[in-house]
Amino acid sequence: MAAPTVVKDVLNPALYNNDDIEVQFYQQRKEWPWTRGGVHALAWVLFAGGLVLIFGLLNLRDILLDRRRLGYTLANNNKHRVLSSQRSLFDRMSLHFRAFCYLRSSLTGLATTSLGLGILILAGFLYPLLYVFSQHPYYERxxxxxxxxxAGRSGMMALAMTPFIILLGMKANLISMVTGMGHEKLNVLHRWLGFVCGFFSLVHSVPYIIEPLKNGGWGKLTELFNGNVTYWNGVGALVCMFWLTFGSLNFIRHASFPRAWCYEAFVHLHIILGVGYVGLMFWHCANVLTSWHYLYATCVVWVLHLLYRFIWRTNWFGPRLFSGDQAHFTPLTDDGVKITVPTRMRWQAGQHIFIRIPSISLLDNHPFTVASIMSNDAKDCGYNDLVLVFKPHKGFTRRVFDISRTRPDVSYRAYLDGPYGGLSRKLEAFETVLMVAGGSGITPIVAHLQHLASKIHKGEALTRDIRIIWTVKRFQSLEWFKDEISAAARGLPRNMLLCQYYVTEETAIELPKGPVSATREWPQSPITPTFRQPPQAFLRPPGTSEAEKEFQLQIVEKDVGSSSDDELHEFPFPAARSVTPIPPMGDEVLLEFGRPPLRDGLPPWSETFGRRTCIYVCGPQSMKVDVANAVADMQSDIWACEEREEIYLHSETFGW
Incomplete structure (x- = not known):
């Protein structure tokens, strides 16, 4: 006797009757039956994977080109002999690409996103939008x-986005490794992809409400909700998604009162609801089609990331198991705080870590950029001083500030998570390096300067021109890194480093007689606002003997209160009419009062750049917008000048 034929389900058995002959016949004759719904999710995987592959290949090309140029030039012992500057079609396309993609808007809310990143986000929304809505029918007969x-197309598409959302939000992830983009930059894509996923989750839900309303009214809709739990767990998952997306908006994450509590509540609630969303999706999808494949991938990514951070990225193993390292607090001028942690952790210049000090705050895990580099003698297994410098705000940083003022001799057990981020390209492969900082944004720049000085001293760098522009509010902030910058300058050849400091909230004052170097005391603010106005701008001559080995402080002063647009468009020395517009490339420090005219001043200054230039900016959003737009303008100069090949921009991201 023959065994009965088992008919494979053509629809979800929890919601539809698969024994209906008409339903089976209808589904079997469809070009895209319900059983082929997994293809819709695969369409997103191929699209997102293709983008990662493209940016990964571009990153690999830059890395190999830097190594090739660096190795070729140093192997020939001639820093002026580089590879042929013959430009390929790809090089010319790159100039147009950067001129377009570096542009940023100064509008609030858009300054964090460059035009290139905005186009990438738009493409990530338009592709699934066209895929879902360009196909018909929308409803069955x-x-x-x-x-x-x-609903099927949009639901599978949103489901396939879930592992990518988790991957983009992880501190250590495969996309960062492939593309060279730090997790703090990918976090922008993490947020936007969350909005896209939330939108298509809503598109998935709406047809299940409209269809019963059109074919039976509210009574039919109530019957469906009362008769099947699939609708309810779907609503629960949608509520979690709603909070995960809209709860991440800045005005909610950084509410003014109480700001620290609100952000910490957001972080922990974000994790809890994320777990709840994945759990409800397992329940809602019930392993139909390939739905659980993407949920399994989400869990694997999440668990592996946590294990990697816990085992390899956190300093649990200090002198004793789970003892961490000891953190020492040092008060700095202008309300600054320095944390020094002797540790065996390895890091590179410009990277950041997350620090947790349980005795101060058990749950807080705050990111800080490392302001030091590892010593050559301790790179393998010894201890290095990991230095963090910051200004306090609220919460954890305010408590650390108070301790540094009241109990500076007390040390605390600290757990370090990292390092993360950093610069994927080699600064020493660029002839000119311009670093622009605002306030505490100088911390990664100091580390990069120390790293560059070490490479140049060993003869392992092509760099022959280093420039630093640092904007602070008060003179006291200049005390933070004067010794480190001066030490790096003394290790560099003469005429290689120029530091230009801008002070924005001080009255221009007259300095003491004689040379004032970067290793001595900076000038103090005037005691009263009636302090007499300084004389005309002047330049101090270079010092002699030991003073020549230090920075010489050259002062270029503007008349107090004169900040016309004409002055701001002059760079780098608005008031020094007798000084050449391009400063001498010596190891001098030039002090200026006011804000640097970066947007209009950098392009003319680029005439003295080398063949390949890296511009590194770390500061407030307005500063990054000005620098990015200036670098975008410079790309046309490269096209017209055969002496220059590349001006590369790296913007350090904070506040994510």
Whole structure:
């Protein structure tokens, strides 16, 4: 006797009757039956994977080109002999690409996103939008013939986005490794992809409400919700997604009162609801089609990331198991704080770590950029001083500030998580390096300067021109790194480093007689606002003997209160009419009062750049907008000048 034929389900058995002959016949004759719904999710995987592959290949090209140029030039012992500057079609396209993609808007809310990143986000929304809505039909002929195709396409597409959202939000992830973009930059894509996923989750839900309303009214809709739990767990997952997306908006994450509590509550609630969303999606999808494949991938990514951070990225193993390292607090001028942690952790210049000090705050895990580099003698297994410098705000940093003022001799157990981020390209492969900082944004720049000085001293760098522009509010902030910058300058050849400091909230004052170097005391603010106005701008001559080995402080002063647009468009010395517009490339420090005219001043200054230039900026959003737009303008100069090949921009991201 032959065994009965088992008919494979053509629809979700929890919602539809698979024994209906008409339903089976209808689904079997469809070009895209319900059983092929997994293809819709695969369409997103191929699209996102293709983008990662493209940016990964571009990153690999830059890395190999830096190594090739660096190795070729140093192997020939001639820093002026480089590879042929013959430009390929790709090089010319790159100039147009950067001129377009570096541009930023100064509008609030858009300054964090460059035009290139904005186009990438738009493409990530338009592709699934066209895929979902350009195909027909949206609904079946009758509700019993299957779910609305519009809901099926959008639901599988949103489901396939889930592992990518988690991957983009992880501190250590494969996309960062492939593309060279730090997790703090990918976090922008993490947020936007969350909005896109939330939108298509809503598109998935709406047809299941409209269809019963059109074919039976509210009574039919109530019957469906009362008769099947699939609708309810779907609503629960949608509520979690709603909070995960809209709860991440800046005005909610950084509410003014109480700001620290609100952000910490957001972080922990974000994790809890994320776990709840994945759990409800397991329940809601019930392993139909390939739905659980993407949920399994989400869990694997999440668990592996946590294990990697816990085992390899956190300093649990100090002198004793789970003892961490000891953190020492040092008060700095202008309300600054320095944390020094002797540790065996390895890091590179410009990277950041997360620090947790349980005795101060058990749950807080705050990111700080490392302001030091590892010593050559301790790179393998010894201890290095990991230095963090910051100005306090609220919460954890305010408590650390108070301790540094009241109990500076007390040390605390600290757990370090990292390092993360950094610069994927080699600064020493660029002839000119310009670093622009605002306030505490100088911390990664000091580390990069120390790293560059070490490479130049060993003869392992092509760099022959280093420039630093640092904007602070008060003179006292200049005390933070004067010794480190001066030490790096003394290790560099003469005429290689120029530091230009801008002070924005001080009255221009007259300095003491004689040379004032970067290793001595900076000038103090005037005691009263009636302090007499300084004389005309002047330059101090270079010092002699030991003073020549230090920075010489050259002062270029503007008349107090004169900040006309004409002055701001002059760079780098608005008031020094007798001084050449391009400063001498010596190891001098030039002090200026006011804000640097970066937007209009950098392009003319680029005439003295080398063949390949890296511009590194770390500061407030307005500063990054000005620098990015200035670098975008410079790309046309490279096109017209055969002496220059590349001006590369790296913007350090904070506040994510």
């Amino acid at each position: 009758e509700p019993r013939f299957g779910p609305p195709p519009l």
